[in-house]
Amino acid sequence: MNELEEWLKECMNVFPSLKGMKIECKYKKLPKNTLGRIKGKVFMKRDIDVETLLIEGKAKVKIKREKPREYEIEINEKLKGIKKEVIRKQIVQHTIIHELLHIENDDLISLTKDYKRRKKKKLHVKEFKNEVFKRYNEVRKLNGLPPIERKEGLDMAIGKIVRELEI
Numbered sequence: 001m002n003e004l005e006e007w008l009k010e011c012m013n014v015f016p017s018l019k020g021m022k023i024e025c026k027y028k029k030l031p032k033n034t035l036g037r038i039k040g041k042v043f044m045k046r047d048i049d050v051e052t053l054l055i056e057g058k059a060k061v062k063i064k065r066e067k068p069r070e071y072e073i074e075i076n077e078k079l080k081g082i083k084k085e086v087i088r089k090q091i092v093q094h095t096i097i098h099e100l101l102h103i104e105n106d107d108l109i110s111l112t113k114d115y116k117r118r119k120k121k122k123l124h125v126k127e128f129k130n131e132v133f134k135r136y137n138e139v140r141k142l143n144g145l146p147p148i149e150r151k152e153g154l155d156m157a158i159g160k161i162v163r164e165l166e167i
C-alpha cells in the first residue's frame, strides 16, 4: 500500500456513509492554488418510453444521470515537497477529507448538471469548512494526536505551506 492509499483508508473511518465505495487517491500535477480535487464517472443512461414509441411511433428519450460509483481523488504532487512525513500526512489527510466530504454531499453530480447551476451553487460555505475541520480532528484522534483547537490556526498553517511550496 502506498502512503496515499493508507492515509485515505484512515480518513474513510470517519465517513461511514462511503463504505464500500471505490475511491482511489493519487498524486497529480494540479492547477495553481489547488491542493486536491475529485473526479468521478457520471454515467448517463438513455431511457426510451416504449409505449410512446410503439403506439404513437415517436421516440421519447430521456437522459438519466446516475450517481458516480467510482471516484479518484487527486492530490497536488507539490505536497510531496513536504519532507517530514508526519507533516505531509496531516496536510494530505486534511485535503482528502475535504474531497471526501464533497463526495458525501453529492457535490459532483450537482456540479455536472449544468453550467448555470454550477456557477450558482456555493460549495465551500462555512458549514462545509467546519465539517471538514471536525472530521479532520476525528482522524487525528484515531491517530493518537491531540485535536487542533482553532480552525483559524490550521487555515494559517495550510496557507503558509501553500505559499512556501508555491502551490
Ligand SMILES: [Zn+2]
Residues within 6 Å of the ligand: 098, 102, 123, 124
Ligand atoms: Zn472543495
